[in-house]
């Protein structure tokens with residue numbers, strides 16, 4: 021039973037203890053384990069982590085777009101948009117699903133009762149989400165082709181989006197709005213572009229149409245999932261510039277999911293790091309792997325990888341940093357990062373604790389939390405031999 025969670029002060033989205041699972045045979049594999057996120061009003065949060073760490077499934081659950089079964093089965097996600105009352109889209113989810121999050125030594129979600137109120141939950145969930153959409157929540161998907169309706173022209177889809185924000189607009193005004201948003205995403209604002217169908221668009225054009233569609237609804241809160249993946253570097257820069265311009269105006273809050281740390285650093289003011297289904301760090305973007313401040317060893321590893329990749333590019337070497345194996349979600353006792361952790365490998369922490377207890381999110385500074393047992397992470401990391409070496413040695 022939900023005990024009326026509260027939004028964080030000044031936050032547009034506060035999500036806590038979110039569990040998302042998928043049925044695999046007789047068990048429910050947890051894909052997001054106790055996920056948490058706080059997006060301040062007017063803030064842009066970067067959600068990073070390697071492929072398969074659960075970023076997409078986490079935010080899809082927060083936006084009611086999860087297509088997994090059972091999908092989200094526990095937690096809270098409170099949106100507080102403008103003067104509108106707060107909406108917890110996951111309110112009472114526990115009453116509808118028969119599963120609960122693992123406790124104590126349990127590794128997997130437990131079935132609590134027979135019965136399955138899933139259709140009822142979905143209906144209820146959808147009602148709240150319709151409300152969210154009316155309040156102004158938008159989504160830029162990871163895959164533009166899956167997000168655009170193949171049977172409708174760009175113009176029809178854009179005009180529909182404009183009408184969501186301005187229901188009283190007439191046909192001419194909706195078209196003017198559509199042309200305006202085409203121009204904003206650097207597509208030719210003319211009848212020809214309005215008349216194109218999704219299959220007639222190149223990858224970069226489809227991506228930009230999708231961004232225009234999300235923005236035309238004039239959202240107050242937007243989630244952009246890998247908005248530049250698959251684009252060439254010229255278009256990527258253009259799109260980052262566009263997002264930076266629109267998000268920098270301060271009226272829009274949101275989450276940017278990306279592997280591209282330099283882009284995240286440019287667009288975002290806060291950071292949440294996920295590793296194999298769990299959030300391991302949340303804090304200000306300035307602390308992103310800063311060697312002088314505490315940062316989760318995995319965040320430091322990500323930063324070192326990005327820097328090594330950038331050096332590789334500068335030196336025209338091919339391929340950048342070798343990617344270590346072992347991506348995806350992991351279920352088990354103790355710290356899930358220990359097989360790659362330099363502090364653990366070098367014995368600079370109580371290994372028994374790391375082996376047996378999943379570290380909680382400890383507050384290390386104002387609005388900065390890290391899931392790690394080490395009491396002085398910065399010193400321990402600086403003392404250890406090297407993060408990439410540790411990650412490369414064991415791909416657990």
Ligand SMILES: Nc1ncnc2c1ncn2[C@@H]1O[C@H](COP(=O)(O)OP(=O)(O)OP(=O)(O)O)[C@@H](O)[C@H]1O
Nearest residue numbers: 042051070071072073074075076077078088348349
């Ligand atoms: N439909 C599905 N059925 C079963 N497992 C799934 C399904 N979709 C995703 N998963 C699993 O959920 C985990 C998290 O996937 P998710 O797509 O959220 O990762 P991600 O962090 O967004 O990765 P990427 O950076 O590649 O987009 C992965 O281990 C994936 O295998």
Ligand code: SF4
Nearest residue numbers: 355358361374392393
């Ligand atoms: S809890 Fe232990 S293994 Fe995990 S990141 Fe911290 S030091 Fe490394």
Ligand SMILES: [Mg+2]
Nearest residue numbers: 075076077162
């Ligand atoms: Mg993803």
